[in-house]
Amino acid sequence: MMFHFDLFIFAIMMNNTKRFQIYLIFLCVTAFFSCRQGNKPNVDHIKLDIKIERFDRDLYKGKSADIIKIDSQLRKKYSVFYDDYVHRMVGDLSYSNQEILRTLYKDQAYTDLNQEADSVFKNMGAAEKELTRTFKYIKYYYPDIRIPRFIAFISGFAVQTPIGDGYMGIGLDMFLGKNSKFYRAIIKSVPLYLSRRFAPEYVVPRLTETFAREELFPQRDENRSLLSKMIENGKVLYFMDQVLDDKTPDTVKIGYTTKQLNWCKTFEGNIWAYFLQNDLLFETDFQKIQMYVSEAPFTPGLGEKNDSAPKLGVWTGWQIVRKYMQENPNISLQQLMTEQDAQKILSAAKYKPK
Numbered sequence: 001m002m003f004h005f006d007l008f009i010f011a012i013m014m015n016n017t018k019r020f021q022i023y024l025i026f027l028c029v030t031a032f033f034s035c036r037q038g039n040k041p042n043v044d045h046i047k048l049d050i051k052i053e054r055f056d057r058d059l060y061k062g063k064s065a066d067i068i069k070i071d072s073q074l075r076k077k078y079s080v081f082y083d084d085y086v087h088r089m090v091g092d093l094s095y096s097n098q099e100i101l102r103t104l105y106k107d108q109a110y111t112d113l114n115q116e117a118d119s120v121f122k123n124m125g126a127a128e129k130e131l132t133r134t135f136k137y138i139k140y141y142y143p144d145i146r147i148p149r150f151i152a153f154i155s156g157f158a159v160q161t162p163i164g165d166g167y168m169g170i171g172l173d174m175f176l177g178k179n180s181k182f183y184r185a186i187i188k189s190v191p192l193y194l195s196r197r198f199a200p201e202y203v204v205p206r207l208t209e210t211f212a213r214e215e216l217f218p219q220r221d222e223n224r225s226l227l228s229k230m231i232e233n234g235k236v237l238y239f240m241d242q243v244l245d246d247k248t249p250d251t252v253k254i255g256y257t258t259k260q261l262n263w264c265k266t267f268e269g270n271i272w273a274y275f276l277q278n279d280l281l282f283e284t285d286f287q288k289i290q291m292y293v294s295e296a297p298f299t300p301g302l303g304e305k306n307d308s309a310p311k312l313g314v315w316t317g318w319q320i321v322r323k324y325m326q327e328n329p330n331i332s333l334q335q336l337m338t339e340q341d342a343q344k345i346l347s348a349a350k351y352k353p354k
Contacts, residue, residue, distance in 0.1 A: 014054060016219070048147065050132040052124045055081065055153045056172055060114050063105045065121065071097045080165045081151050089155040089162070110156070113182060116153050117172040120200065124152065125294060130204045137243035138208075141333055142216065150207070157186055160198075161210040168207055174198045185220070193297045195308075197255050205252050208244060212236050217337055224290045226313055227281040231342040234317030242333055254318070255295075260309035267303075268319065268353040271312055274302055276291040324349035 055078055056214055062070030074082045075097070087093050091100040104110045135147055154173040162169040175198055176182065183195035213219070213236060223232050240253050251261050264271065275281055283289060291300055292313030302308040309315065324345050325331060339345060 018351075040246075041140050043133075043140050046136045046139055048132055048136050050128050050129070050135060050147070050150060052128055052150045052152050052170065053078075054124075055085070055151045056114060056117060059104075059153070060118075062101065063111075067098045067101055071101060080149065081149070081167045081169065082208075084162070084164050085153060085155070089153075089158045093231060110154075113154055113156065113173055116176060116180065116182065120176050121152070121172055127200075129202050131207065133245065134204060134208055134243050138211070138216075141242075145215070146149055155350075157182075157190060161206050163210055163214045168211065170203060170207065175200050175203050183264075187223065191297070196257075201252055202255075205240065205244060205248060208240055208252075209236065212239050220340065222229065223340070223342070224284045225281065225290060225342070226275075226283045227346065228291050228342045229289055230313045230317030230343050231321065232242070232317070233314040234319070234321035235337055236323045237314070237318040239333065239337060241322075254311075254315060263303070263307065264309050264312070264315050267308075271302065271316060272353050275313075275316065319353070320346055320349050320351045323351045 057073075058074060058077065059070075062074070078085075086097050086100045090104065095103075131150065139147070140147060142233070146166070148163070148168045150170060151167050152172050153169045155171055157173055158171070159169070160171045160174040162171070173182070177199050178196040180195075180198070183190065183192070183198060186195075217232075217236060217239070219232065221228060237253055240248075244253070250256070251258055254261075256264070280288075293311055296310040297314045298306045299308045299310055302312065321336070325336060325348055328348055
């Protein structure tokens, strides 16, 4: 049975001058954010109010109910998601729904994890508001998209943001906060450089990225060179720039620490020189490409004492796309996302970092 909870190992007074200065600071900050938000289209006319359904709570309530009854209720309310949950996330087709529910309810780890998720996510109003705003922007650019149901669940770290027929899932157990005791218990399966991003502020950015990659801009098989992968990933991150709240840090969008992002900015010219000097842009060897676009604690070959940021191909692609859009203000977001000529984007970007 594909069940993941056995991964756990428990350890179980101001003067007037100061007021005036603060007032000026407030005005400057307000003007800054108004200016940034003003660069985005007005989406207030788009009617949308996203709510996150709490499957995690509905499932846990069944612990003291009749198994047959709760199975029927969950199947009726959550349909396709429920089937995917029991047969793909926490179990498989060799077990019945009721057998899987019984196994969950008997496992103390499930109870402990559920209680932790419920305490971190007492309500999801902030995430719902942020999701609504983000998907208004997405719908502005792509009016015909179908807004999915958003369903919160826990699965014993099986999956974070699954996307299925008409739904997107939010694996709450993978957003508990980087210091959660549970992540120390699964360090062999999920290293800390990944679990440090398992925090509430990542919920909406990760859902946005998943929706972009899976629904809007799926990866193209013909894009095999490193440059193509760099631009492909850079476009997704630029798309996130346009639809996420302007206060969303770049660190959260790409999954860097502040130190890693600062390293990239400091050595941007060196990073680009490294790609050019080693003839990497048109490299098509899959294993070599993965060194520059995949999750890792650092990027081999760059930096000292493993202090480089990971997936430098992705970060560099993002900077190239940003420069391309800066140099070509008449290009729309939709035109950017449909452009498949990576070399054209690179040339028109005039990307020459120092």
